[in-house]
Amino acid sequence: MRKVLSIIIVVICLILLVFSYMQWKEKINSAKGMESSSLKVEAGAKSDSSDEDDDVKPDADVERLLSLTSNQDEIVSSVFQSRLEADEVVDFLIVGSDVMEFGEPGYAERLEIALLEAYGDSVNVSTVAIEGASNSFVAEMDELIDFNVGYDVVLFEPLTLNSNGVVVVETQLEHIETFIDRVKDEVEDAVVVLHPPQPLHQAIHYPLQVESVKRFAEANEISYINHWTEWPDKDSDDLPNFLDEDSMPNSDGAEIWANTLITYFIAE
Missing domain, CATH: 1.20.5 (Single alpha-helices involved in coiled-coils or other helix-helix interfaces)
Structure with missing residues (x-):
């Protein structure tokens, strides 16, 4: 047991x-x-x-990009600064008369290439060429431009030459305001920069219209790039050397125009 x-x-x-x-x-x-x-x-x-x-871009790269904006008006550079520091893409629109395409290549293509080379993937560039006057443009702008993109910076040649003899200056200025308001409807702090069309040899009334737009921009604190200062004087016999037989910019004219814009948006 x-x-x-x-x-x-x-x-x-x-x-x-x-x-x-x-x-x-x-x-x-x-x-x-x-x-x-x-x-x-x-x-x-x-x-x-x-x-x-x-x-996220390194601080040194952001500083380099910000240094490129030193030639811009403060209202323009502040938009670049806001997007770049937030590591956001700057949506950049070039819009104006189809004169932007003349010059092989025209000023728009030259500027686009320069912007992409300088800012790289920090900028997205779109171009829209308009054939009509400012009245038809504002009536059809929602069909011509995809405002849903939300453009941050818009370079606008306000169709002054296209509107010559079609739209009185006072109405054209109202059209500029309408366009700016439409841009800001999508992006509140967006900025529009104006610049004139090409100069014409010995023109009389047209320069006065261009001057009216310039004064309007100054009075309303709208950035304005006056590339005419880089061309030969309108009464100079040298001016036709920069225009084709239809008074459109040739390659040399497009280069002058583009270089002025490039210097503004891209500081060396």
Whole structure:
């Protein structure tokens, strides 16, 4: 009887030992699993953080881009600064008469190339060439321009030459205001920069219209790039050398025009 009881006690002890060992092993494995999971989460977090850091431009690169805006009016450079410091793309629109396409290439294409070379993927450039006068433009502008893009900076040649003899100056100025308001409907702090069409040789009334737009811009604190100062005087016999037979800019004329714009938007 004692032998049987001893055997039973031994068996029970063995069972308890085996059970205790299995519990201990399970706890060890569970602890290892938690540690491994923690390491994976930490590694994943570091990887995600690294990916985010890769997407953000280094401070030195942002400073370099900001330095390119030093020739701009403060109201324009502030928009560039806001987008660049937030690591956002500057949506840039070039809109005006189809004279922008003359010059092989025209001033618009030359400016676009320069902007992309200088600002890289920090700027997105669109161009819209208009054939009509300012009255038809404002009537159809929502069909001609995708305002949903939300343009930050708009370079606008306000169709002064196209409107010559079609729209009186006072009405043309109202059309400029209408266009600016439409741009700001989409982006509140958007800025519109005006510049005139090409000069014409020995023109009389047209320069007065251009001057009216310039004074309007100054009175309303609208940025204005006067590239006429870089061309030969309108009464100079040298001016036709920069225009084709239809008084459109040739390659030399487009270069003068574009270089003035490039100097404004891209400081060396």
